[in-house]
Amino acid sequence: MTPRPAERCQQSLVRWRGAIEADLLARRAAVPGRRPNLRRKKGRIAVVTDSSCSLPVDRDTQEVLLGPVGANIISVPLPVxxxxxxxxxxxxxxxxxxxxxxxxxxxxxxxxxxPGRLLNSYQALRDQGYAGVVSIHLSAKLSGTVEAARLAAGQLDFPVTVVDSRQAGLGLGHAVIDAAITAQLGGTLESVAEAASRSAHAAESLFVLPNLDQLRRGGRINAMSTLIGGLLWVKPLLQLVDGEIQPVERPRTMPRALERLQARVAQHAHSMDAPRLAVHGFGNPAQSLELAEALAPLSASPVPVVDLPPVLGAHLGLGALAVSLNPALPAAP
Structure with a gap:
């Protein structure tokens, strides 16, 4: 019996998680001398993010469920x-x-x-013995989370570096993973923040929407209304540009929009070192899987198919599709 779309999405996540863990273990094996203890907390750097990153999270503890890779990551939920x-x-x-x-x-x-919610997370990590925190979050142009993190960090006599990812979804999530791997291999506060910034700021995120209704309701269509021409029936192709959602094309049919999305993803993938792709959908798992299968040859690792985080789905609406691309984490010098 052929698995249902939801089951196939879960299978894509299992393959993706396995590849992430294998990458961490390979990097650990390449460390000269004594290999790092991946479960160590004392003296290490922790990573805090928010639930817009699309990483799998324990609903009770907010710990990221990525095996040893998620051991030093905490994800703070965003209210809807x-x-x-x-x-x-x-x-x-x-x-x-x-x-x-x-x-x-x-x-x-x-x-x-x-800010108090983030402050509590920083304090808890400090009390566990971590030497500092890199806090990487949803684009500051889409949310006030970065501002809240900076306010919280300013109230604590403990090293916290806040990074505006200028990204969302797994464009942010892969940057969080890169920061966590760097930290687990003994990285400093500076090198962990650099790994996060490098991955996030080189990432690309593109979106196709069946309509603009939800963006209009949420007040996020004003900045793009001139370019789109006020036509709410187009199937817009959007992209995160410097942390802000911007229109790049305005196809009139969904097949044409998906064709142009794949073309632009291919263009970005060919100019990126070992790109890691991810596909997001919202209420459309079969369509998301079809897109992921079409894009898989462009990706250097398994392509996960995940739901858009609610904080994005709330603005993009049902039927939205998104693709993120991040470059590979460079090998340690």
Whole structure:
């Protein structure tokens, strides 16, 4: 029996996680002298991110579920509001209620985490023996999370470096992974932050939407209305440019939009060192899988198929598709 689309998405995640762990172990084996203890906390650097990174997370502890790679990563949930009800982004109720709210046209808003929530995470990591934290977050042009992280870091006598990824989804998530691997191999606060910045700022994220309704409702269409021409029936091709969602093309049919998306992804992949691709969807697993299979030859590692994080899905809407590309983490000198 052929697995259902949801099962095939999970299988893609298993392959992707296995490749990440294998990469960490290979890098550890290449370290001269005594090999780093991957579970060590004392004196190491921890990584904090937010749930817009699309990494799998334990709903109770906010620990990232990537085996040894996730051992030093904490993900802080971003709130999503449906009407007057506030949901943490990792809640099961949000997974159920958000698609229904979007389909019915109910008001959906997003917010940043409080500085106090981030401060608690930094303090907990300090108390566990970590020497510092690199806190890498959703683009500051899409959310106030970076600002909240900086406010929290300023209240603590403990080294915290905040990085504006200028990315979202696994464009951010792969940068978090690179930072975590660098930290687990003994990296300093500076080298871990550099690994995060290098990956995130070289990443590309592109989106195709079935319509612009949700962007219009969320007030995020104003900056692009001139370029799009006010036509809410186009199937826009968008891209994160310097941390901001910008239109790059305006196809009139979904097949044409997907064709142009694949062409632009191929162009970026061919100019990137060992690109790592990821596909995101929202309420369309079969279409997401089809896109991932078409793009797989361009990727240097397995292509995961994951849902858009709710904080993005709330603005892009049902049926959105996205692709992220990150360059490979360079080998240690």
């Amino acid at each position: 509001m449906i009407g007057e009800q506030i949901y943490p982004e990792t809640s099961e109720e949000l997974d159920r209620d958000l698609p229904l709210a979007l389909a019915q046209g109910n008001p959906v808003r997003t917010s940043r985490p409080s």
